[in-house]
Amino acid sequence: MSGYWAGILAILSINVIFAYSIYVTAAAGQLNLGGAGFQAIGAYGTAYATTTLGLPLWAGFAIAITLTAFVSFLIAFPVLRTRGVYMVLATYAFAQVVSGIALYTPALGGAMGKVVTEYVPVWPLIFSAIGVTFLVFYLMASRFGLAMRALHDDELVSTIMGVNARAVQVACFTIGGAIAGLSGALYAHHFAFVEAQYFSPLLSIFVLLFVLIGGTQTAWGPLIGSVFFTLVPEFLRLGGSSWRYVIFGAVIVAMMILRPEGIVTRTLVAKLSPSRWFAKKPVAQEASLER
Amino acid sequence: MSAEAILSLRGVSKAFGGLKVIDDVSFDIPKGERFGLIGPNGAGKTTVFNLISGVYPIDAGQVVLEGNDISTLPSRKRIRNGLSRSFQNIRLMPHLSVAENVMLGQHSQALGLLDLMTPVGWLPRQRFRREADAALARAGLDIDPGEVVSNLPYGIRKKIEVVRALMSKPRVLMLDEPAAGLNPRETADLAAFLKTVSDQGVTLLVVEHDMSFVKNLCERVVVLNFGSKIFEGTLAGAQADPAVREAYLGTRRVA
Amino acid sequence: MTALVAALKPGARFAPLLWVIIALAIAAVAVAIGGRIIAQQIVSGLMLGGIYVAVAVAFTLTIGVLNFLNFTIPTLFMLTGMVAWGLTAFGLPFGLTGRWNWFPALVAGIAVTVLASLIVERFTFRYFKAKHGDATEHAIPLVSSIGFLLVFEHLVLIVLGSETQRFPTPLRADINIAGVVIAIPQLASLALSLGVVFLLSYILKTTKTGRALRAIAESPDTATILGVDVNRIVPIVFLLTGLLCGLAGALFAINYSDVNAFMGEHVGTKAIAAMVLGGLGSIWGAIAGGLIVGLTEVLAIHFFGGEAVQIVVWSLLLFVIILRPQGLFGASKIGKGKL
Incomplete structure (x- = not known):
């Protein structure tokens, strides 16, 4: 594998994992615009554990994942009191606090960044991405995932059906946090360097875009979204000019007009599902009153 | 309070922003009955459903299910106690x-x-x-x-x-306008299906505007008008009642 | 005095004004202790706050009426300054040496910004139709606006480059009050910025269009039933957004002389902070919030340095969003920042 493709696959793997961390909350109807903050906790957690404390690599990952999950769990209770635009802003503010702390703490390298000694090559990244993808697909197929998707569509009715909305959302935040922590740890160890400036609001915006452009209705969404977002700018780069971001922005706008629910919708998955090819014919659309 | 009542409302009231939408409503639904809740548009029928299923907290009174006061039970726990519902607009x-x-x-x-x-x-x-x-x-x-x-x-x-x-x-099934927008054949099918459900011992509480459907299905009705109960008894009795006739006058004649 | 007592009641109409008075009182105390240097800082803080006010009002208006966090706002702010600089650099509209060159250039910059804002409206709201309502649906225009952010920012980078440029400012006059230097353009800017916002608030209260905007903020469906043509009114929000951002961008260019393709990011972030402090959808809150953020920023950097400010400001904002989503002042609002 050439260095160029190894680099792209590494970024793609981290993006896929990162996108799934945000997806797990979005699938239950909660928008998180603070992804970079959660990823930063994982990255700095392992950087501090392995490089400063000299702990082994596995301990670094364990610390990164549990620390991020724990912080997510704690922040979930206040943040989930908020709704819609307020939640978007609350998570955004949280990420700003995290990057501010990273900038201000000398032990975390401050504005100079921090070198991470243990290196993780590209293969473990790819396997982690496959593993996380499988995990999220399983989660969405479970009864718990059914409750998440129901909350995404209609929180009131889900609650009346007996779904404990708050518990499901806190669990989603915690699971999402753990996955974000993993993506941060992989980033830190693959690039062997962390700096606060990387975990910017723009990163949070982009990872939320992976999820929303991909589609929040099925677990395919973030996978397709992050592949789209990682590869399209690369292909545009082959054209060789800074026009690529202009084209890319225009593509985003067009996507929202043409497919506002994301590239992959539930209906699309149902249409493409092999088990459906042999299923009963759908009932004829009879003339009936709409609402 | 009859001993065999499965669901009782006792003096239930609810106001939104100072406007009283449900005013001291009480009724008992005996176990296994097919019970209708009718009234003109805006009488508060769906609000009663929302109060029973816990969408809003009640201001005064009690909702009693099988002898237990569930007035303060969170809505997600009410379904576990045997209370289930459908919605007016498909949800x-x-x-x-x-x-x-x-x-x-x-x-x-x-x-x-x-x-x-x-x-x-x-x-x-x-x-x-x-x-x-x-x-x-x-x-x-x-x-x-x-x-x-x-x-x-x-x-x-x-x-x-x-x-x-x-x-x-569920032991009590609440249906909010289940026949609305259905054609006559579908309505008849639905009534037949609900009777088989009722035969298995499920108590039905139905809000409906289609009076022939109510007549076909429900054994007893409560009539609401402007948030107050104005009648309780058989549908035939309701149709003969002067207060009920007045409530419907100008909006809809009782069929 | 009675008015002051009335204003102290929670939810009172004049609460934001009261906060401004309290802030000024604290500032007066600070000046009494810290002297001329602090006074100078407070003056610069208020001037900076004036810029934030205009941008924060643009944010708060869009959220209040349309429930839409418009990410193009920082770019629109930047667009004015960069387009105006680009015009003067290429000797437009009146040749390189004109003494009043900057003025038509800024007007043209504002015009381009308004146009850009209307283009955003066309592609975010005009064609936007969700098939089924769900919890993430309100993010659709937000995502489109991020697309536009990329388009505008990189178009500017391609055409005008990424370097910081000096905007020619001909008006340099200071007044000196007890050793505190106040630049006249800055003072004029603050007055202009606040004046426009006051005017906007007046328009929203009294005119037919203003009432239509507030009706849409309450409920688009009800507004439609009441005969408000939503498709005709929505562009007005974007027109006002463009004007406010254009004005703020022009004032920034005059006062700080430096323009670059990234100047919107800093101001946009601070304006969001100001809006949150004031409560989403509250114009008076955005004014108070903008001035307070400007003051706090300048004073905190003076005393503690930049990084600490980020932690303190954003932790505070996180608490405000969670504990007082209506904002610090509880002022009356257009819309409720729904959901």
């Missing part, structure tokens, strides 16, 4: 398939960690899925359970909502 989850919507109705029956972790989406012959398919068949819905519900016609979606409400094995 199926638009991005879920038929089977998934119906399985959501089982949620209150599947709260163990093992149940929650069961990948129902991957196991088409798993117990939950079999129960859902069987319930759809019992309701006479011959449709592909994998179809996304938003692609289905109105009458079918309306019926799926009733099936979903039945999946929690």
